Amino acid sequence: MSDHSPAPHLPSSTGEGEGYLARLNPEQRTAIETTDGPLLVLAGAGTGKTRVLTTRFAHILLTERAKPWQILAVTFTNKAAREMRERVGVILGEAVEGLWLGTFHALCARMLRRHAEYAGLTQSFTILDTDDQMRLLKQVMEPWQLDTKRWPAPGLMGVIQRWKDRGLTPARVTDADDTDFANGHARAIYTAYQTRLRDLNACDFGDLMLHVTEILRTRPDVLEQYHRLFRYILVDEYQDTNTVQYLWLRLLAKRSGTQSNICCVGDDDQSIYSWRGAEVENILRFEKDFPGAQIVRLERNYRSTQHILGAAAGLIAHNGERLGKTLRSGKDDASGEKVRVTGVWDSDTEARAVCDAAESFRAKGASLAEMAILVRAGFQTRAFEERLVQTGLPYRIVGGVRFYERTEIRDALAYMRILHQPADDLAFERIINVPKRGVGPAGLQKLHAAARARQVPLAAGTQALVAEGGLKGKMGAEITKLMDALSSTRDILVREGHVVALEFLLEESGYLDMWRNDRSVEAPGRLENLKELTRALADFGTLGEFLEHVALVMEHDENAGDAKLSLMTLHGAKGLEFDIVFLPGWEEGVFPSQRTLDEGGLKGLEEERRLAYVGITRAKKHALIYHADRRRIYANWQPSMPSRFLDELPEEHVVRKNNGGTQPRGLNLSESVFDNGPLTSRRRQDPLAASTTLPNFQLGDQVRHPRFGVGVIIGADRHQLEVIFESGATKRLLSSFIEKV
DNA sequence: ACTGCATTCATTTTT
């Protein structure tokens, strides 16, 4: 903590001499300076929400209302937490240590480590990933002998997770709750699952919230501790909280005898996660939950042009049940372009139209980094990807398979987990036959039996079996080798540290050889990822710290850098902004999604509409919406109707154009759409220009492409290289995508 | 214990 003296405190100051409060609008200022008592800040899209949150945090510190560790600041994403920490640091002029600032889950993990015994765990409990959860649940389900077709494990996992989202421990699940699954066996299996977790000294993600909330509910002494600790609570994205998160916050905020200094920031119009357990009602109910609450509305938008805001506002006005906000443009640029709605022939034409438009914007000086294609569902990305590759536009898919979720990384992590926590049976099960050691279901059974007979974890039981010579043949030899490798690695861990230990173990276990001997195109990439993993490991002091980081943070900066067009889902785009946003697939059934309509009725429709609102409001300068007349669904082409949302966009903010109906003649469908004057954006040095002057590729050079693997250059023109790949496919590609082998 | 064929079924996924 700093003993650095804060700026002279001027509670509710008039603003003189306080740089951090300068240049805020009156509403923002109110949101920051109303420090005491419950406060709800309704922050529309692009109204400076993050700024308010961080400035408020700093303000509380600078006016000496609380010490850094007396503020609880909660976000949903690691990204938001990181950003907040950085920006608070900037205002204070130094990084602050010891903050209770993080995601719900990270903060709960921290609390749970302190009070693990109240949840029947030890302080060093493991946090399972989704694979492990599912494997464990399948094991637990076995004795029930359910028809796995009718009652699949993922379905039950969903039920359990929803219970956890609602703060229901097995004991709190009522008969009425337990009707959905397997003729009322769900609660019993849930109970068994929780018992298994406890035996493994493990918890799943939902348990982090659930256990802590349960402890706060049932241990007044623990709750009291936190009441004394936290003077101020800040919550980001309140509209996305689920019931446990709400309970957790309310327990922490409601201190007897004092008012709750809880400030929740959110936007009911951007609630798009109800299917994950989020309850918009939490934000709608705020005043009831916290009597005397003040409400501040941030409605001045500094992001988008008036037409974009007008279109978004007109759309969202069709929703009922809103707290009600009207976004006003903070800038007065009536010059902005209207939202463009384009009808096209089919989904391929759509992809072409979008890529042509992107190209055209780029030609006018816009950077690809400022463009995004936002789709409703993952399957829509494929058409765009194909077209982008053909066109040679660099792009990145946001929210694909994440680094820590790749097989090779999860395997390596399992190796680390078994080092760190020898009782981690799930980790052991994962790696026992990776690489292949001839251990199948039967072999695994034998190991389990050995462990059970000795009442020890799986790894220890296996070790004992090996020592007795109870394992024969190839399997016996291989397992012995693995166990030896593990024990030598433990020595190395002590003597030479965790980085060397990991490298040693991956080598000795034969794991690296497994990939080296793999001839598939992904193998070299996987080895590269493993190298990257050891590099990342070096940033942490201990294995334990690293594993905690991985379990909670699950992200890893990769190939950021070059300007690339972003391709992602609308959900993934929340909180981001781009100069130019492409919104394809606005058709009935796709968007709004048929399934949501079927399952969620009017509520579902309204959530889809909020999603559309989120999509449009991501755009700063240009929003381009597309709908196709026909779309290929699985095998066959089906006609599609324009989305009802299109009718809800106010005419004065929209330009409509229809290229559908007739088969395209091929070229530049979209050209006439974009001759609407030059972009206002400054012309940056185009990062692509640099990449086209690139390395001296020659005909016949061996090259590697991240998607297509290894190939040979068979042709080239100024910007593109023609490459024939091992698969036999020939592609025209931008050289920046390719590296020489 | 592994391989290959058939069958199934397709949203969104902050942690």
Next chain:
DNA sequence: TGAATGCAGT
């Protein structure tokens, strides 16, 4: 359409 699982065959 294609990927991902499950079962039967070797």
